[in-house]
Amino acid sequence: MSTTDTPVYRLSTGTLPLLISMPHVGTRLPDELVAQMNPGAALRQDTDWHLERLYAFAVALGASVLEARVSRYVIDLNRPPGGESLYPGQTTTGLCPTETFRGEPLYQCGAAPDATERQRRLHAYWMPYHAALSAELARLETRHGGALLWDAHSIAGVLPRLFEGQLPDLNFGTNSGQSCGAAVLESVVAVAQGSPFTHVVNGRFKGGYITRHYGRPERNVHAIQLEMRQSLYMDEAPPFDYMEPRASTVQPLLKGMLLAALDKLPGPAATGSISGRR
Numbered sequence: 001m002s003t004t005d006t007p008v009y010r011l012s013t014g015t016l017p018l019l020i021s022m023p024h025v026g027t028r029l030p031d032e033l034v035a036q037m038n039p040g041a042a043l044r045q046d047t048d049w050h051l052e053r054l055y056a057f058a059v060a061l062g063a064s065v066l067e068a069r070v071s072r073y074v075i076d077l078n079r080p081p082g083g084e085s086l087y088p089g090q091t092t093t094g095l096c097p098t099e100t101f102r103g104e105p106l107y108q109c110g111a112a113p114d115a116t117e118r119q120r121r122l123h124a125y126w127m128p129y130h131a132a133l134s135a136e137l138a139r140l141e142t143r144h145g146g147a148l149l150w151d152a153h154s155i156a157g158v159l160p161r162l163f164e165g166q167l168p169d170l171n172f173g174t175n176s177g178q179s180c181g182a183a184v185l186e187s188v189v190a191v192a193q194g195s196p197f198t199h200v201v202n203g204r205f206k207g208g209y210i211t212r213h214y215g216r217p218e219r220n221v222h223a224i225q226l227e228m229r230q231s232l233y234m235d236e237a238p239p240f241d242y243m244e245p246r247a248s249t250v251q252p253l254l255k256g257m258l259l260a261a262l263d264k265l266p267g268p269a270a271t272g273s274i275s276g277r278r
Helices: 039-043 057-061 115-144 182-193 209-214 244-263
Strands: 003-005 009-012 018-022 064-068 147-155 170-173 199-201 221-229
Touching (some): 018 057, 057 244, 147 244, 170 182, 182 199, 182 221, 182 244
Parallel strands (some): 018 147, 147 221, 170 199
Antiparallel strands (some): 003 009
């Protein structure tokens, strides 16, 4: 296993046909942007907090793990490079967000990023992350004859501006079945059904750009997004503490879902890939 650490991302390469992407765990806000932002931006409230810690077991398992370093307030690595909405008609945030999930403005008056600044961020942050993701996924596909891309996310369970009521605990997205083979997804859902947690498939969250762009089941590359309620493993209120007792009940479930999916990868990708790892 090797590790590449840059100001944009951290990539640990593994031996399994499994890549876990965490595009929203980054907390870095460049000083020049902080000077243009409102004080509330420093809270980074919409971060996918602590996922790298929650999924730490996956590195020992043999997974490749890609973690963002920059905050989603700088650029959203799970949005299309053109900035088009993935959920037309629904409230969402863009490629370079100008407001929080709660609708609070991130920038001081007149300081929001213009087209030139958005292009700069695209080249400085978005492209390097996706180059690393593409290259690692290609390596796994070449080595194993296929791969599972698990796009890991978490979110506050109640956000009235984005969705009604309270989210289920586990929100699986496969672009309405287009990014992942049915057998692979069904194996994951079967594990979730045996847990005490609620779940939904292709509900409010069907998968962002990463799931939709890289999932190619016809090539045996299967992508699943998991949007998890943060209260399952952390305190959703500042300072967003990691809650070890809660997390310890979620980690075996995550491991079980990942191994179940790997078991169902067709062809060479599954052969011997997880022998002895259960």
